[in-house]
Amino acid sequence: QKEVEQDPGPLSVPEGAIVSLNCTYSNSAFQYFMWYRQYSRKGPELLMYTYSSGNKEDGRFTAQVDKSSKYISLFIRDSQPSDSATYLCAMRATQGGSEKLVFGKGMKLTVNP
Amino acid sequence: DAGVTQSPTHLIKTRGQQVTLRCSPKSGHDTVSWYQQALGQGPQFIFQYYEEEERQRGNFPDRFSGHQFPNYSSELNVNALLLGDSALYLCASSPGTANSPLHFGNGTRLTVT
Numbered sequence: 425q426k427e428v429e430q431d432p433g434p435l436s437v438p439e440g441a442i443v444s445l446n447c448t449y450s451n452s453a454f455q456y457f458m459w460y461r462q463y464s465r466k467g468p469e470l471l472m473y474t475y476s477s478g479n480k481e482d483g484r485f486t487a488q489v490d491k492s493s494k495y496i497s498l499f500i501r502d503s504q505p506s507d508s509a510t511y512l513c514a515m516r517a518t519q520g521g522s523e524k525l526v527f528g529k530g531m532k533l534t535v536n537p
Numbered sequence: 538d539a540g541v542t543q544s545p546t547h548l549i550k551t552r553g554q555q556v557t558l559r560c561s562p563k564s565g566h567d568t569v570s571w572y573q574q575a576l577g578q579g580p581q582f583i584f585q586y587y588e589e590e591e592r593q594r595g596n597f598p599d600r601f602s603g604h605q606f607p608n609y610s611s612e613l614n615v616n617a618l619l620l621g622d623s624a625l626y627l628c629a630s631s632p633g634t635a636n637s638p639l640h641f642g643n644g645t646r647l648t649v650t
Binding site for chain 2: 428430432458460465466467468469470473512514524525526527528529530
């Protein structure tokens, strides 16, 4: 079993739709959870960074963490064509200051005008 | 304020050759990590440098080596290139504070023929 599982999609939605992206993980040592957005031919860009279980909102984006179920989600409201990108979940265990991230495979999202 | 910069952006090498990739971290960051991202996959951790020493290493062979300079910039060296080494190589930096999010560069696209 892989440490982090993410449905690779692809996912295609109309403009204005609510998008839900999900990851599950098996390592209970993971404490820090991130969502990165990666445009074609670019590096990953940090979108959301959370530690505790619950919801964190930033504009149209909401990150949700459920540590008891080992499940994280990213919701995008009022999706825009500019949201078309690959979305990567990433997580990290606390290891004495080491910052190795474990990524999911990434979900390719297309928002159609 | 410049972010993480990587050079070159693209590189084509032949099997058996050696390659050196370069990274300058974001201003104020002293920790550099390298990741390999194969096509359609999430980034995989190669190693991390802090205070000019390798602090942690992922599951990569000794053909992959690195270096960090006093100005915190870093190099990734790959010897005896294999076709399977073709990937996007990403550099990420962070401040030395534990549990800080990573900031990625746009990567170097390496093609091995």
